[in-house]
Amino acid sequence: MDGMVFNVQRFSLQDGKGIRTTVFLKGCSLRCVWCHNPESQKSTPELAVYSRKCTRCGACEKVCSRTFSQECTACGKCLSVCKNDAREILGKIHSPAEIFDMVKRDKEYYITSGGGVTLSGGEPLLQADFCREILMLCHENGINTVIETAGNVPFSAFEKVLPYTDTFLFDLKAIDEKVHIFCTGSSNTRILQNASLLKEKTKNLLFRMPYIPHYNDGELPKIKAFVEDFPLELLPYHTIGIGKYATLGKAYRLSDVTPPSVDEMTDLARKYGVLYQPSGY
Amino acid sequence: MKNIRETEPFAYGFLHCKSKSVEKRMACSILNYAQVVPVTVRAEDWFAGNTCNAENYDIRFRSNGAMDYRMELFAKSIRKNPLALVYQVRMFPHIGENYVFWTRNHKEHALAVHKNLWGTGLGHGNPDYKMLLDVGTKGIREKIAKYRTVHSDKGEFYDSLECTLDAFELLAKRYRDEAKKQMQTASEEEKIALRRMADALENVPRNKPRNFFEAVQFFWLAFSFLEIDSPGLFDYALGKYYDEDDSGIRYACLQKLWELFYKTRSWNLCIGGSDEKGNDLCCDLTYDILKVAREYRYNTPNITMRFHKNSPERAWKEAAATLATGIGMPAVYNDECVCTALENLGIPPQDSHLYCMNGCNQIDIFGKSHMGLEDGEFCVAKALEYLLFRGRCQHSHQKLGLDLGNPEKFTTFDEFLQAFFRETDYMADTVTRLSNEAQAWHARFSPNPWRSNLIEGCIEKGVDYKCGGPLYGHGQILTEGLTDTADSLTAIKHFVFDTRKYTLKTLVTALKKNFVGYSELYRDFSTYHKFGNDLEDADEMYATIYHHIYRYFLKIDTFRGGKFGVGCSTFERAANYGRHLGALPNGKRKEDSLLADSIGAVPGCDTFGPTALLNSVLKVDQTLATSGNVMQMKFPKAPFQTPVGQEAFIALAKTYFRQGGQTLQINVVSKEELLDAKIHPERHQNLIVRVGGFSQYFVRLEEGLQDNIIQRTENEL
Numbered sequence: 001m002d003g004m005v006f007n008v009q010r011f012s013l014q015d016g017k018g019i020r021t022t023v024f025l026k027g028c029s030l031r032c033v034w035c036h037n038p039e040s041q042k043s044t045p046e047l048a049v050y051s052r053k054c055t056r057c058g059a060c061e062k063v064c065s066r067t068f069s070q071e072c073t074a075c076g077k078c079l080s081v082c083k084n085d086a087r088e089i090l091g092k093i094h095s096p097a098e099i100f101d102m103v104k105r106d107k108e109y110y111i112t113s114g115g116g117v118t119l120s121g122g123e124p125l126l127q128a129d130f131c132r133e134i135l136m137l138c139h140e141n142g143i144n145t146v147i148e149t150a151g152n153v154p155f156s157a158f159e160k161v162l163p164y165t166d167t168f169l170f171d172l173k174a175i176d177e178k179v180h181i182f183c184t185g186s187s188n189t190r191i192l193q194n195a196s197l198l199k200e201k202t203k204n205l206l207f208r209m210p211y212i213p214h215y216n217d218g219e220l221p222k223i224k225a226f227v228e229d230f231p232l233e234l235l236p237y238h239t240i241g242i243g244k245y246a247t248l249g250k251a252y253r254l255s256d257v258t259p260p261s262v263d264e265m266t267d268l269a270r271k272y273g274v275l276y277q278p279s280g281y
Numbered sequence: 282m283k284n285i286r287e288t289e290p291f292a293y294g295f296l297h298c299k300s301k302s303v304e305k306r307m308a309c310s311i312l313n314y315a316q317v318v319p320v321t322v323r324a325e326d327w328f329a330g331n332t333c334n335a336e337n338y339d340i341r342f343r344s345n346g347a348m349d350y351r352m353e354l355f356a357k358s359i360r361k362n363p364l365a366l367v368y369q370v371r372m373f374p375h376i377g378e379n380y381v382f383w384t385r386n387h388k389e390h391a392l393a394v395h396k397n398l399w400g401t402g403l404g405h406g407n408p409d410y411k412m413l414l415d416v417g418t419k420g421i422r423e424k425i426a427k428y429r430t431v432h433s434d435k436g437e438f439y440d441s442l443e444c445t446l447d448a449f450e451l452l453a454k455r456y457r458d459e460a461k462k463q464m465q466t467a468s469e470e471e472k473i474a475l476r477r478m479a480d481a482l483e484n485v486p487r488n489k490p491r492n493f494f495e496a497v498q499f500f501w502l503a504f505s506f507l508e509i510d511s512p513g514l515f516d517y518a519l520g521k522y523y524d525e526d527d528s529g530i531r532y533a534c535l536q537k538l539w540e541l542f543y544k545t546r547s548w549n550l551c552i553g554g555s556d557e558k559g560n561d562l563c564c565d566l567t568y569d570i571l572k573v574a575r576e577y578r579y580n581t582p583n584i585t586m587r588f589h590k591n592s593p594e595r596a597w598k599e600a601a602a603t604l605a606t607g608i609g610m611p612a613v614y615n616d617e618c619v620c621t622a623l624e625n626l627g628i629p630p631q632d633s634h635l636y637c638m639n640g641c642n643q644i645d646i647f648g649k650s651h652m653g654l655e656d657g658e659f660c661v662a663k664a665l666e667y668l669l670f671r672g673r674c675q676h677s678h679q680k681l682g683l684d685l686g687n688p689e690k691f692t693t694f695d696e697f698l699q700a701f702f703r704e705t706d707y708m709a710d711t712v713t714r715l716s717n718e719a720q721a722w723h724a725r726f727s728p729n730p731w732r733s734n735l736i737e738g739c740i741e742k743g744v745d746y747k748c749g750g751p752l753y754g755h756g757q758i759l760t761e762g763l764t765d766t767a768d769s770l771t772a773i774k775h776f777v778f779d780t781r782k783y784t785l786k787t788l789v790t791a792l793k794k795n796f797v798g799y800s801e802l803y804r805d806f807s808t809y810h811k812f813g814n815d816l817e818d819a820d821e822m823y824a825t826i827y828h829h830i831y832r833y834f835l836k837i838d839t840f841r842g843g844k845f846g847v848g849c850s851t852f853e854r855a856a857n858y859g860r861h862l863g864a865l866p867n868g869k870r871k872e873d874s875l876l877a878d879s880i881g882a883v884p885g886c887d888t889f890g891p892t893a894l895l896n897s898v899l900k901v902d903q904t905l906a907t908s909g910n911v912m913q914m915k916f917p918k919a920p921f922q923t924p925v926g927q928e929a930f931i932a933l934a935k936t937y938f939r940q941g942g943q944t945l946q947i948n949v950v951s952k953e954e955l956l957d958a959k960i961h962p963e964r965h966q967n968l969i970v971r972v973g974g975f976s977q978y979f980v981r982l983e984e985g986l987q988d989n990i991i992q993r994t995e996n997e998l
Contacts, residue, residue: 009890010889010890010892010893011890011891011892011929011933013920013925013926013929014925018929018932019892019929019932019933083800083804105815105892105893105896106892106896108936108939108940109892109932109933109936111936112932112935112936112939113928113929113932113933113936115932277923277924277925278923279920279923279925
């Protein structure tokens with residue numbers, strides 16, 4: 001079964017152990033206010049416009065009346081007339097074999113570094129059959145597999161990939177349901193159920209918490225209690241993704257939050273006995 | 282007023298020597314120099330030496346082993362002193378305005394100044410400081426005495442060698458006397474340093490050093506005697522003295538030496554590596570050199586660190602930590618690849634494992650070879666220009682290449698490619714001929730008897746360093762624009778021969794017009810598959826031309842008695858070569874100076890990250906490159922300073938090496954930093970950028986190269 005992917009990023013270092021190829025699947029069932037991949041949310045292709053390159057020459061408007069409007073269907077007509085390469089369609093259908101062909105190219109680097117493939121998103125498990133086929137191909141070829149999930153899917157999706165997944169990176173945003181709804185637009189009931197079930201089914205499970213000051217920072221002790229003996233890693237809020245919002249014509253809602261410093265995060269991690277790895281940004 | 286003997290000691294010594302042998306005359310000039318050069322001793326330097334940087338001499342030895350004269354002083358001398366004119370006529374009879382490029386007629390001159398190709402016969406060298414320290418000048422004299430009886434007809438040659446040893450010992454004595462003299466008026470603290478210096482000079486350079494201080498004093502005196510060149514395998518030469526030293530000041534000695542290296546802009550210092558049995562050679566000194574480099578963050582000397590499959594984790598970790606400081610060093614080299622390349626030239630394993638760098642990244646065998654620095658250089662993209670424009674260089678508009686007829690006559694890409702290779706072969710023949718002529722001239726007029734003492738083979742054969750004395754006399758020619766040419770050919774194959782979207786005639790016209798009025802063609806050609814992205818057709822094209830050119834050179838003999846090897850180095854020249862080309866089919870416009878500055882992608886054209894880039898590069902046989910195949914990568918600084926970033930770099934380098942990669946050169950900088958440095962150079966004086974084995978302050982680089990570095994894809998870590 002084919003899937004909708006918006007990026008295959010080689011030499012990824014923050015999505016599991018070692019040098020990895022991260023496959024970003026398009027479509028997500030949450031709408032976290034701090035999302036750094038806004039292009040991952042919709043499950044259909046989207047048009048991105050890079051205003052810095054755009055000279056407002058008007059060529060795109062001549063071929064399509066909807067090019068700067070909400071009704072854009074990402075048909076791609078305007079791309080072929082843009083002389084400045086200021087436009088891009090994000091999201092493309094790929095077969096599992098196509099994805100695997102890209103992933104296997106870096107096998108030697110995985111061997112040296114203990115890396116492999118990571119399926120991320122969006123929510124990869126919204127396309128569980130597609131994931132399963134990629135993971136199977138990887139396992140047949142001795143490539144380590146990781147899934148990065150927010151868990152807001154039916155548990156049957158987990159069951160499909162469970163035999164072929166070496167490690168789950170499971171995001172927990174909040175334990176308090178109200179906080180969760182405020183931050184993500186959805187309830188966390190199913191997420192917590194899935195997390196509890198998964199804890200029983202596998203040992204290779206790393207919980208991760210995006211740490212966003214003023215939004216979910218108060219949830220840290222509760223999340224720590226929830227994960228029990230499983231490891232928990234903190235992912236501090238950052239602003240690198242802000243620029244993406246404008247290219248998609250979306251508004252960024254968190255402009256008042258300051259990213260926590262490395263020292264702050266290091267202290268927190270020590271205080272709660274959780275993991276934290278500075279990314280350098 | 283000083284007399285001529287003192288103001289121009291080399292010229293005086295040379296011209297007043299009665300011998301017919303140039304070596305002997307050269308040795309006499311060195312002896313005269315040692316007698317009259319002012320010796321200054323500074324207690325705070327700890328070590329006496331740096332003779333070659335004594336000021337105000339018109340003529341001196343250069344780091345590449347040639348005699349040099351400082352133009353401005355020399356011009357002054359000629360006015361005042363007819364002796365200098367005589368000297369110039371005798372020493373530089375065939376050389377035009379710039380003796381670095383060997384040219385004798387207008388066409389050869391045009392080839393050089395329009396950046397098509399040039400040849401020369403200079404060379405950095407890697408004298409055997411290990412042997413020199415271990416046996417002292419006494420040991421070298423014994424060796425000379427032994428071979429004097431074997432080659433009884435070479436008396437004058439051996440006399441000249443001994444004469445330079447006399448000069449060297451004399452200088453040591455003069456420094457010792459000066460130190461003693463200064464002690465009479467020095468402060469208590471200075472007295473300690475001066476006494477230590479004087480005591481050491483009682484023992485060295487005649488005998489083996491008794492501790493690390495003496496070893497450094499000996500090394501520094503020899504290293505800075507006539508020229509400043511590459512220290513070579515420094516930890517191999519001095520590691521033993523470092524290990525055995527219990528004076529408590531061994532690291533302080535290293536710090537002092539580091540300051541002296543910096544003051545004199547010394548070249549390449551090579552550490553680590555393995556012996557022929559695969560044993561790792563890292564020692565305390567290896568790690569302390571990295572430590573001192575991190576501490577001082579100087580841009581000189583260039584540090585090269587050799588790795589192999591048994592390298593300890595500590596070596597990798599310390600190298601990564603040093604790179605993370607942003608000094609662009611060490612450049613990392615792969616023994617398995619380099620030694621195999623050298624063994625393919627017939628160098629036995631015990632010697633191939635003594636390789637180090639002369640100058641920036643040209644490979645030499647420590648104390649055993651004269652493999653040139655750059656014997657020449659040629660721009661591969663010019664061969665394509667010749668083919669498309671019937672032999673005409675598009676910068677000079679002169680016919681400098683072969684005219685193979687109208688290129689439109691080629692009906693298949695293979696015919697086109699074979700014609701392209703006729704042009705590259707012609708360039709190879711020309712550049713090596715020029716280089717060999719220059720090498721022969723150097724052998725005849727510019728021998729180097731001091732260096733003949735320190736390179737194995739010269740004393741044994743009774744033949745000078747420049748004349749084929751050293752055990753290994755291979756050569757090295759550098760390429761420019763290999764990737765740009767490969768990308769151009771990939772696009773030509775696709776659009777002209779495969780899909781036939783454009784005719785060659787249209788392309789040639791578009792190139793002539795610098796793509797003006799050909800926007801669709803420009804877009805097609807400039808965005809087509811590029812090397813460095815793990816794409817089969819682009820990589821295959823690159824590999825085809827790489828293999829042809831590298832193999833062709835390896836068949837050509839050098840004057841010194843070896844084979845020409847090819848490498849890819851990267852200096853500020855890459856941008857200069859770009860400006861001397863017309864428009865290229867890969868989308869380079871006439872005014873663009875961006876050429877690929879290493880064996881990797883054209884800057885900005887590798888868009889799939891470092892693993893894709895390295896996979897592309899790994900499709901070529903790097904054991905064909907005997908002159909250093911620099912592979913540059915730039916990483917943003919912040920992530921490189923995290924443990925995750927450093928581990929990733931180590932894994933990347935190990936994987937590249939395991940699959941046959943030769944060297945990696947890493948620049949760790951942020952793009953913002955560089956952009957800001959262009960606007961506010963005064964705020965970024967300390968920003969060091971490693972450009973192909975050559976570290977420089979970013980703000981001192983020319984603008985074209987600054988842009989090149991900024992545009993090179995910032996591989997996200």
